[in-house]
Amino acid sequence: MLRGRRAASVPQRADSRGLTGRVNLVVSFFRRRSSNVELPRVRARSRVGNQSVNRVSLGELTPEARSFLGRAAYVQLSIFTAVAHAVATAPHTRGKNALSRVAQLSLHKYEGLVAELIRLGHDPVSAMEPFESSTDRYQQIVLGKDWYECLVTSYVTAGLLDDFFVRLSGGLSDEENSRIFDLLSPDTASQFIVTELRSAIDANPRLASRLALWGRRLVGDTLLMARSALVVPEDTAPDETRLEPVFTDLIAAHTRRMDALGLTA
């Protein structure tokens, strides 16, 4: 049942626009960060999907629950502040009202993650603190300089990061995995964002190239953030190309989100 639901959210194939090249670029970014790793957990068997044994599945790289939840919670709080910034800077009441519901859903996810930490006996604040400075730096980079960039950020980064943490939770206990799936799967990005951006792009086609570029920058920075959450042992670092399928799926879902805006990923 859970597997079925999760499988439904996992893209079955990559798109056809030179994804492999982009994944390699992302993987090469990752390589530069490989000194910043945590201790691995040995897993007899992955619970995530039916990846080939030659590939690394995301669940094998999952940190222990406290670290997973602390990071996921702080990242969700960061997504919330980005959406709240979009509420504050919206040029019309319609936009403020629509985005307030996106902010509400993001806060709900944050509170759910904090509740999980408490349920497991951890102090939420100290579990989140190790991830504050890196997430804040990321947040400053991706905030966006106008209303449209803020909307793309709310849509793209929340989509990518929720996707990522749902997949990564495959390495937690089945019960925890199920809770995280239920909590993070609902799409934070409202239909409002897609409609608003499409109509703005239709009215001003030059916006399309600027926002497509912005989306590309976001995916790079966001996947680097995601990569830093993986527990990759330095001494036995997997061939980075074996990480590709993990990120190929995330990027394929991202590509569909950009398609919905009429933008090239």
Next chain:
Amino acid sequence: MLRGRRAASVPQRADSRGLTGRVNLVVSFFRRRSSNVELPRVRARSRVGNQSVNRVSLGELTPEARSFLGRAAYVQLSIFTAVAHAVATAPHTRGKNALSRVAQLSLHKYEGLVAELIRLGHDPVSAMEPFESSTDRYQQIVLGKDWYECLVTSYVTAGLLDDFFVRLSGGLSDEENSRIFDLLSPDTASQFIVTELRSAIDANPRLASRLALWGRRLVGDTLLMARSALVVPEDTAPDETRLEPVFTDLIAAHTRRMDALGLTA
């Protein structure tokens, strides 16, 4: 029952620190704005408290429900964005986590007000739009320039404005009055804000005078905002001194909030 609950939240007496002078100052501010009024509603009898017949009770100055709810909702959204700004700029994870719950409660109030508009058959966005520019101007003025001022703003303005709209709802139908009371009465300002500010002021006594000044500015600007929500007929404008008791109660509650911080109101 409702009356009992409301009465419990209404201060019974003013404080002893020259309040009358300050109320007169506020009332004189109001007089300068008296050209900007709405049409009055004639009410046979006030539902709010047991004011003397020589005094104007807030319920007699209540706009019709759509206007009341549209303004209260937009103001609540504005309170939310101020709290979310404090979440974003908090200097520590502890502060972000605590204020996220304040933001959540403010969003809950906003959504409740929007739900009331929908229940009465009104489009929430068009009901809020008339209040956008004046509220946004107010919001810019009261945002605060550092973490401590942001905290005082979240605490003082949310307290004053929720108080005000609960009292003003006395002029709506009993059912509406009861719903608004239940929705807006819970104090948005968390104990966290009081504890955080008290410990900062203890550690740096010079902060006290700056934040006391900031609180005074906030109360002036916020009561002017509140005054603009009243339906005061220009041709039969009540002697402004008759409005005093209305604002005396609000200011007394504000004074208790500042007392809780150890600051002079």
